[in-house]
């Protein structure tokens with residue numbers, strides 16, 4: 396069976412994790428610090444805070460901005476549940492909008508959804524393909540849109556407009572105008588979950604790119620404490636002789652990354668551009684070369700103008716089929732020992748959001764994308780022979796249907 400997305404665990408990873416375990420320091424410490432510095436350099440931002448998941452990172456930032464009951468946060472209907480759940484945890488309302496044919500949030504739909512309650516816009520780079528950040532940045536700075544903004548916290552008053560909080564769970568290393576994602580939105584949050592392009596088993600990182608009058612270094616220091624129960628000294632600082640006394644400055648959260656997991660991330664990041672992304676692009680190109688020439692298929696856009704994907708998910712679409720036919724095709728692919736997936740079941744089709752009144756009929760492009768979509772395996776250790784096996788299995792399943 397060809398798996399869908401196994402992690403790349405080799406001797407290098409095992410050696411670095413073993414070194415972390417043997418170092419005597421297993422929770423947040425020097426390896427997390429080093430990983431943060433490497434990520435900041437990679438993303439070309441001054442400060443990156445590592446946390447234990449993308450979800451925790453996004454929620455931390457919503458709390459930091461003071462999002463609460465009565466507030467609205469605009470999210471795409473086509474995303475993983477985390478994007479909406481973190482908004483609901485704050486007591487705020489996720490306002491779902493439709494997406495484009497390229498799977499990313501529709502900026503005109505975002506504009507129509509803005510109200511005086513809007514506090515945050517959360518674009519998601521689906522499959523690793525960057526959203527239209529020129530349009531999104533222009534939108535939040537549009538004087539007509541800014542006039543509607545009603546700040547109630549100090550951070551909201553300082554920004555003076557809606558926060559652009561990017562769910563970059565798929566898109567580490569994707570490029571926008573030639574630069575790695577990180578400085579293209581106010582806050583960019585990555586995921587290092589086991590199935591993501593770069594993994595630490597579980598983990599996430601927050602790239603800070605707030606405009607003046609914010610000082611990103613100060614915000615970083617504040618968030619570091621906020622992510623550790625609001626405790627003024629972390630465990631490492633407390634190990635210094637006699638340095639035991641601490642204060643708690645606010646009831647914070649507990650979502651710090653550990654050194655054991657940062658060890659995986661350090662190895663993964665060192666080879667990310669030269670090995671991981673190169674191999675993933677080869678696999679994307681092989682799939683597109685095979686499927687683009689047959690009218691049964693719609694291949695995804697993953698490089699266009701100033702936008703280059705991180706090649707996270709290869710979302711193939713089959714032309715002229717129903718959701719049920721898609722499911723049948725998937726079963727025929729599985730029967731040929733190839734694992735495939737769907738990214739994603741739109742939120743308005745899931746019980747938790749249906750119960751809140753969200754209705755898929757309001758998101759026609761989202762439904763069309765979803766109903767014809769099959770995600771193909773993409774990972775570093777997938778061989779050329781296996782890529783061909785995937786292609787053959789998909790062709791056979793589709794032609795038979």
Ligand SMILES: *Cc1c(COP(=O)(O)O)cnc(C)c1O
Nearest residue numbers: 448449450475477564586587588
């Ligand atoms: C995986 C994923 C997340 C959540 O990431 P975690 O690190 O598991 O919290 C959020 N958004 C999207 C689009 C994802 O695919």
